[in-house]
Amino acid sequence: MQLTRRSFLKLTGATAAAATLASVGLNKASASTIDPLRIKYTKEYTTICTFCGVGCGVVCHVRDGVIVNAEGDPDHPINEGTLCSKGSSHYNISYIYDEKGKPKPNPNRLTHVLYRAPGSSSYEEKDWDWALDTIARRIKDTRDQNYVESVNVDGRQVTVNRTEAISWLGSAFCTDEENYLFHKMARAMGVINIDHCARL
Numbered sequence: 001m002q003l004t005r006r007s008f009l010k011l012t013g014a015t016a017a018a019a020t021l022a023s024v025g026l027n028k029a030s031a032s033t034i035d036p037l038r039i040k041y042t043k044e045y046t047t048i049c050t051f052c053g054v055g056c057g058v059v060c061h062v063r064d065g066v067i068v069n070a071e072g073d074p075d076h077p078i079n080e081g082t083l084c085s086k087g088s089s090h091y092n093i094s095y096i097y098d099e100k101g102k103p104k105p106n107p108n109r110l111t112h113v114l115y116r117a118p119g120s121s122s123y124e125e126k127d128w129d130w131a132l133d134t135i136a137r138r139i140k141d142t143r144d145q146n147y148v149e150s151v152n153v154d155g156r157q158v159t160v161n162r163t164e165a166i167s168w169l170g171s172a173f174c175t176d177e178e179n180y181l182f183h184k185m186a187r188a189m190g191v192i193n194i195d196h197c198a199r200l
Helices: 005-023 087-094 128-146 176-188
Strands: 043-048 057-063 066-072 095-097 103-105 113-115 124-126 147-153 156-170 191-196
Touching: 057 087, 066 087, 066 095, 066 103, 087 095, 113 128, 128 147, 128 156, 156 176, 176 191
Parallel strands: 156 191
Antiparallel strands: 043 057, 057 066, 095 103, 113 124, 147 156
């Protein structure tokens, strides 16, 4: 059988059409096994992604007070429905799906403070008040021990009011306003080593 270019294209098109129709479930056997949409009976809320300062739009689908899906907002002028790898993981930060497709809290999400003492090989659970007091005390002690008011430059004293023993790493999960306040706080303490983690 001689296969011309025209007959090859016809055969390829017919095969692709048949495979497509079969895969979308146009037969009775597969139509009964199709699961209902995850977002069925949900309410849509639009919001802004909190991971960085770009401001991509996110559509959250909520059922009974629980987010069951999060995806890019196609009507948003910045991302036009797309999300980066961090934005795409919005839902999985808090929830995952069980074997039956129902949302449940993510067991890998930390909800309490874990502290590992110097030299220890294991973590112990602490309360938030202890953690905040400990962090504040360590920052204050480190700043007091390493604070530099002035340095000698070409034979004259120049006021610098800084500490090089502390660094500050901004969070891509905070809002722009929160990061602005954190940055002001770090500068007020004399921290000059400031960076951010908004990298993919």
